[in-house]
Amino acid sequence: MKAIRRFTVRPVLPQALQPLNELAHNLRWSWHAETRDLFQSVDPERWASSGGDPVRLLGSVSTRRLAELAEDRRFLRRLTAAADDLRDYVTGDRWYQGQGQGEAQGQTQAQASELPAAIAYFSPEFGITAALPQYSGGLGILAGDHLKAASDLGVPLIGVGLLYRHGYFRQSLSRDGWQQEHYPVLDPNELPLVPLQEADGSPAQVGLALPGGRRLHARIWQAQVGRVPLLLLDSDVEENDLGERGVTDRLYGGGSEHRLLQEMLLGIGGVRAVRTYCRLTGHAGPEVFHTNEGHAGFLGLERIAELGDEGLDFDAGLEAVRSGTVFTTHTPVPAGIDRFDRELVARHFGPDAELPRIDVGRILGLGMETYAGGDPNVFNMAVMGLRLAQRANGVSLLHGHVSRQMFSGLWPGFDQDEVPITSVTNGVHAPTWVAPEVFRLGARQVGAERTEDAMSVGGSDRWDAVGDIPDQDIWDLRRDLREQLVVEVRERLNASWRQRGAGTAELGWIDGVLDPDVLTIGFARRVPSYKRLTLMLRDQDRLMNLLLHPERPVQIVIAGKAHPADDGGKRLIQELVRFADDPRVRHRIVFLPDYGMAMAQKLYPGCDVWLNNPLRPLEACGTSGMKAALNGCLNLSVLDGWWDEWFRPDFGWAIPTADGTATDDDRRDDLEASALYELLEQRVAPRFYERGQGGLPDRWIEMVRETLTHLGPKVLAGRMVREYVERLYAPAARAHRSLVPDVARELSGWKARVRSAWHRVTVDHVETSAAPLSTNAELGATLVLRVRVGLGDLGPDDVEVQAVSGRVDTEDGITDATYVPLKPTSGPDDGGRWGYEGPLSLDRTGSFGYTVRILPTHRLLASPAELGLVAVPSEEMGEMGEQAGVLMR
Numbered sequence: 001m002k003a004i005r006r007f008t009v010r011p012v013l014p015q016a017l018q019p020l021n022e023l024a025h026n027l028r029w030s031w032h033a034e035t036r037d038l039f040q041s042v043d044p045e046r047w048a049s050s051g052g053d054p055v056r057l058l059g060s061v062s063t064r065r066l067a068e069l070a071e072d073r074r075f076l077r078r079l080t081a082a083a084d085d086l087r088d089y090v091t092g093d094r095w096y097q098g099q100g101q102g103e104a105q106g107q108t109q110a111q112a113s114e115l116p117a118a119i120a121y122f123s124p125e126f127g128i129t130a131a132l133p134q135y136s137g138g139l140g141i142l143a144g145d146h147l148k149a150a151s152d153l154g155v156p157l158i159g160v161g162l163l164y165r166h167g168y169f170r171q172s173l174s175r176d177g178w179q180q181e182h183y184p185v186l187d188p189n190e191l192p193l194v195p196l197q198e199a200d201g202s203p204a205q206v207g208l209a210l211p212g213g214r215r216l217h218a219r220i221w222q223a224q225v226g227r228v229p230l231l232l233l234d235s236d237v238e239e240n241d242l243g244e245r246g247v248t249d250r251l252y253g254g255g256s257e258h259r260l261l262q263e264m265l266l267g268i269g270g271v272r273a274v275r276t277y278c279r280l281t282g283h284a285g286p287e288v289f290h291t292n293e294g295h296a297g298f299l300g301l302e303r304i305a306e307l308g309d310e311g312l313d314f315d316a317g318l319e320a321v322r323s324g325t326v327f328t329t330h331t332p333v334p335a336g337i338d339r340f341d342r343e344l345v346a347r348h349f350g351p352d353a354e355l356p357r358i359d360v361g362r363i364l365g366l367g368m369e370t371y372a373g374g375d376p377n378v379f380n381m382a383v384m385g386l387r388l389a390q391r392a393n394g395v396s397l398l399h400g401h402v403s404r405q406m407f408s409g410l411w412p413g414f415d416q417d418e419v420p421i422t423s424v425t426n427g428v429h430a431p432t433w434v435a436p437e438v439f440r441l442g443a444r445q446v447g448a449e450r451t452e453d454a455m456s457v458g459g460s461d462r463w464d465a466v467g468d469i470p471d472q473d474i475w476d477l478r479r480d481l482r483e484q485l486v487v488e489v490r491e492r493l494n495a496s497w498r499q500r501g502a503g504t505a506e507l508g509w510i511d512g513v514l515d516p517d518v519l520t521i522g523f524a525r526r527v528p529s530y531k532r533l534t535l536m537l538r539d540q541d542r543l544m545n546l547l548l549h550p551e552r553p554v555q556i557v558i559a560g561k562a563h564p565a566d567d568g569g570k571r572l573i574q575e576l577v578r579f580a581d582d583p584r585v586r587h588r589i590v591f592l593p594d595y596g597m598a599m600a601q602k603l604y605p606g607c608d609v610w611l612n613n614p615l616r617p618l619e620a621c622g623t624s625g626m627k628a629a630l631n632g633c634l635n636l637s638v639l640d641g642w643w644d645e646w647f648r649p650d651f652g653w654a655i656p657t658a659d660g661t662a663t664d665d666d667r668r669d670d671l672e673a674s675a676l677y678e679l680l681e682q683r684v685a686p687r688f689y690e691r692g693q694g695g696l697p698d699r700w701i702e703m704v705r706e707t708l709t710h711l712g713p714k715v716l717a718g719r720m721v722r723e724y725v726e727r728l729y730a731p732a733a734r735a736h737r738s739l740v741p742d743v744a745r746e747l748s749g750w751k752a753r754v755r756s757a758w759h760r761v762t763v764d765h766v767e768t769s770a771a772p773l774s775t776n777a778e779l780g781a782t783l784v785l786r787v788r789v790g791l792g793d794l795g796p797d798d799v800e801v802q803a804v805s806g807r808v809d810t811e812d813g814i815t816d817a818t819y820v821p822l823k824p825t826s827g828p829d830d831g832g833r834w835g836y837e838g839p840l841s842l843d844r845t846g847s848f849g850y851t852v853r854i855l856p857t858h859r860l861l862a863s864p865a866e867l868g869l870v871a872v873p874s875e876e877m878g879e880m881g882e883q884a885g886v887l888m889r
Helices: 019-024 027-031 033-042 044-049 054-060 063-070 073-091 105-113 138-153 256-281 299-309 314-323 342-348 360-367 381-387 397-406 436-446 448-457 464-468 471-499 508-512 540-547 567-580 597-606 624-629 641-646 665-689 698-711 717-738 741-760
Strands: 119-122 157-162 170-173 179-182 205-209 215-225 228-234 288-292 325-328 339-341 378-380 391-394 519-524 554-559 589-592 609-612 634-638 652-655 762-768 782-790 799-808 814-821 823-826 833-841 848-856
Touching (some): 033 073, 063 073, 119 138, 138 157, 138 448, 256 299, 256 339, 288 299, 288 717, 314 325, 314 741, 325 717, 342 360, 391 717, 397 641, 436 448, 436 464, 471 698, 540 665, 554 597, 624 698, 634 665, 634 698, 782 848, 799 833, 814 833, 814 848
Parallel strands (some): 119 288, 157 228, 325 391, 519 609, 609 634
Antiparallel strands (some): 170 179, 782 833, 799 814, 823 833
């Protein structure tokens, strides 16, 4: 018989052991080895069976064992030390609080006063620990690392997400290698969560109005991530009807309306949850709102509505909201963006649904693809995110370039490099991903405190001491980690084959899978087509020769999940699994199902080489290679994402690509697979097996040392979060504080006036002080540029007239441009034209060109391109040659 209800009966902790509850419910244990060691000592067997989850452990340990521990003075000393350490960590000053101290104290204190009192960070998923399975892949793991690094640095972040009762799916394989999905039910009471409660003890909730008079209610759960609270909204509450209860059923599940409701709850409900949390706890209200991908974009609408209740109209509210909003885009492909039918959005924001006090037309205008190449009947969440944020970024230098290209339609008339999307390259949280053995080796060399500081805060000076670690110690460590991976793989492979229906008599071969002395390559990630899981299979005979080489064999460990609706991705997995099932090679290549954080934490350290071969430039960042690098694993990757930015031959190898040369996708895959095989055959495997005079692979070890010493500080989430604070959060806080209601009204009124008058802004005449420029010009000469412009109803205070100059390509396009503002000299004349003048320096040899343009300007604009307005000489002027100043050779 099946139970109709399930709950956990927990033992009551003795008073002396009460700090265990606090330690278990602060997820710092997930990256703090001493706390995990303490919980393991409570009951080693139950710790293992709980999957290393303190909440599950405490729910199953016997009262007899608890009574023993309550009398164990050594254990109580360790418990007190761990609890005191957590308290110091949570309450003490850290990097963020230390801003304003130093030599230039007056200046830095002024800068520190501009830091936001709090930042709200919204994401649809958070990968904090396997014990809280609320993530699917890279976006969630990045969000989790962002919260952890913010905690380590003392950044006052509040995380906001959804609580999925089924999480993301668990993956297994059928006998023939087809991916199968399972959705275990998660009970919040068995997770490291506590309910947020009102003062009277009732559950804190938020609600949204839905079409037809329905209402969506959600309870607020809180996870504590070190110093950072993470608020998770749960729609599975009694107040909801059955349909609404299922809104937060699973991550990235359901159809369009289901996804829209999830994103409305995340954005609108998330803002309300933050307000509730701050009201109940006294936490400072956020001055900056960070939208991690477009899923939470509706948070801007809720904030505009809040300001509307305070008397601001929509346009002024929009300016105020934009000033304090940061938007991060993670996708390099349009298919990765949530897009909804405009009628679906209109229905959910109509007069009888959510935010009726905002005109639905204004809401639609924020997300519609009303630009060249867009679909005006589609509501695009990333487009809304960009229109609602004054600051936006991609997640690597290359991805920033791709994003500017991808969204350039929002800023017509501007070169792609001027599109206001910057980049902050992702990082990973070293204390989470560095193996304990690697940490201990660093601690032995430089001390535990300095090693922990280096992993959390960063700074290359803290990593230099790694260069002094003896070669033998590094090689012994690498071998030990490889051996641990072999044990882990055999256990997981055995479990996988049993799920596939194999019996004990069939599985004796697993005891010989992998070899701790063989070059080990790792490949693990989501399985969309562009990541090319099966590129290694393009020439299966050549791959077999690599795997079975008599002197320099290679072994490969592979893992990854395809989206449940992606049959193409599932076919790729099946193709790979069928190859790995071949008795000739199954001891050298394995596919491990159910890739997640727990597996990854064993996989990264145990591999010698991390393989990544996406279609360039479709990898936004690719942080798995960063995690591997922090454990001394070398990267073998296409120059995409972060690897394009930081690759050096000291750190690994770059797989050549066939960009622009291959005639079709198959040809490109053939060429790049061949390049991959050649690298493995000619360079990677020979270097691993090459031995120096002391019997060690000296050159390989040197690459490991270079990776740890010079790449390690770059890939840290601490570095990433510091960049967000300094480059995005602090400017956003300053802008937010400056846009008080009257200023917001002024700015919105100015923008409206400029937009309505812009059609009359023209560049009418351009001339220089030199002879016709068809003749050669001398390097170093300076010309005087004189311009006549029409400003219509605008004045010189509303615009900036610029000379734009630089090298020109074969189609007369200006590259590597220099922008010089011109000064008004006269006007307006009888025709309403103004005169402008300024220098034009001929500072480059070769083909050189210039033009003139007019831009709106205001002290509160974050970018000259913010309004998407620019006036340039007409084509007729361009045909006038020198007068237009378009080209000079």
